[in-house]
Amino acid sequence: MxxxxxxxxxxxxxxxxxxxxxxxxxxxxxxxxxxxxxxxxxxxxxxxxxxxxxxxxxxxxxxxxxxxxxxxxxxxxxxxxxxxxxxxxxxxxxxxxxxxxxxxxxxxxxxxxxxxxxxxxxxxxxxxxxxxxxxxxxxxxxxxxxxxxxxxxxxxxxxxxxxxxxxxxxxVYGERQGEGGEGGVVSIFCKLLSQGKGVTVFGDGRQTRDFxxxxxxxxxxxxxxxxxxxxxxxxSTGKETSLNELIRCFALAVGTQVSVTYTEPRKGDILRSVLSNAALKKQLHLTPAMTLERGIAKTYTWYKENQ
CATH class of the missing domain: 3.40.50.720 (NAD(P)-binding Rossmann-like Domain)
Incomplete structure (x- = not known):
């Protein structure tokens, strides 16, 4: 082909x-x-x-x-x-x-x-x-x-x-991601944490995404x-993940507690976001295999080694 x-x-x-x-x-x-x-x-x-x-x-x-x-x-x-x-x-x-x-x-x-x-x-x-x-x-x-x-x-x-x-x-997140596109929060957190800095969350961290x-x-x-x-x-994974849960996964990857600053929510930010993956399962017989904990660990390790 x-x-x-x-x-x-x-x-x-x-x-x-x-x-x-x-x-x-x-x-x-x-x-x-x-x-x-x-x-x-x-x-x-x-x-x-x-x-x-x-x-x-x-x-x-x-x-x-x-x-x-x-x-x-x-x-x-x-x-x-x-x-x-x-x-x-x-x-x-x-x-x-x-x-x-x-x-x-x-x-x-x-x-x-x-x-x-x-x-x-x-x-x-x-x-x-x-x-x-x-x-x-x-x-x-x-x-x-x-x-x-x-x-x-x-x-x-x-x-x-x-x-x-x-x-x-x-x-989407993973190795080789830039900081500007969709899902860029993961690479932004990777950069900050690899420099020993804390992260900023707009809102209370309970907003969800489908990573x-x-x-x-x-x-x-x-x-x-x-x-x-x-x-x-x-x-998609079909699972809602809060930013607070994402930060917990990063803490496991980094091996230390993550310093988080919560600030005012940004105007227009979506509170909940998750996509059904029923069609993916039905038409392609697929379910995303990577767990968030393992995926964040892989992504953070790559970022620290390459950036």
Whole structure:
């Protein structure tokens, strides 16, 4: 199987490449502008093409030179605050980029696109755990681009027969994560604690998130390569974890009590967030395997050794 992974040198992409690299029957081309990714994340046997998804001509060259069986599209602008400050640029990267990829898939006969969407499409919805059938109501330009891309994928499937699998990620964490994207609280805590500093929590720490390990995300994506048709699937643990529980896991990883400063809640912060993973279990027969305690320990150890 020949696969193109856009954004493969980034955080989640690095976990996808790591797992694909164990498969002898898979050939991978990575397309990444390296704005947040790193060459070191790309295994030696994989071809790396440095380019931007906004550059349609550069994409055309890659598609023309290969016969891809699938595209895993991870390249994106992932920071919600950035999208609020610069919605036009956010749109150019996230929507313009995906349209360039989809058009290349249409012209060069690529049968399947797998897309990294987000819990951000749901907005501030109290009907937790959120199922894929919920009405989407994003509250940021970033969420709007994810929601819109999902609809483009549906239409490209219906009009042009391209199979499309949408994965809505919960709060992803793991090794090689930056501090700016979704789920960045884990990497922020890693940085502070590795420097011997305490952490700050906005509110009382009882707000919840659904923290899912990046390796479990990558496993779901790879299992999704076999799907046909159009699918939307949450990738989550289905468990609510409070920030106070997250801090307890960090205390175990660090080996000492964590100093916590509680301050005023931030306006607009979501109190509860958890996604149903019933569809993930039903369609891909998967349940994320990594426990939060073990995942935080792995992530903290990596961060301390590499940063």
């Amino acid at each position: 020949n696969i193109l992974v856009t954004g493969g040198a980034g955080f989640i992409g690095s976990h996808v490449l790591e797992q694909l690299n164990t498969k002898d029957d898979v050939q991978v081309v990575v397309y990444d502008n390296l704005s947040s990714g790193a060459i070191s994340h790309v295994p030696e046997r994989m071809e790396l093409v440095e380019g931007d998804v906004r550059d349609n001509q550069a994409l055309e060259v890659v598609f023309a030179a290969h016969s891809f069986d699938a595209v895993i599209h991870l390249a994106a602008q992932t920071m919600v605050p950035f999208s609020v400050a610069q919605p036009v640029l956010d749109c150019q990267i996230n929507l313009g980029g995906v349209l360039h990829v989809l058009e290349c898939c249409r012209r060069y006969g690529v049968p399947h696109v797998l897309f990294s969407s987000s819990a951000a499409v749901y907005g501030d919805n109290p009907n937790v755990p959120l199922k894929e059938t919920e009405v989407v109501m994003p509250t940021s330009p970033y969420g709007v681009t994810k929601m819109t891309t999902e609809q483009y994928l549906r239409v490209y499937h219906e009009l042009y027969g391209i199979d499309a699998t949408v994965f809505r990620f919960a709060n 899912v390990y990046a390796g479990d995300i990558a496993h779901a994506i790879i299992c999704g390569l076999s799907l046909k048709g159009f699918h939307i699937i949450n990738v």
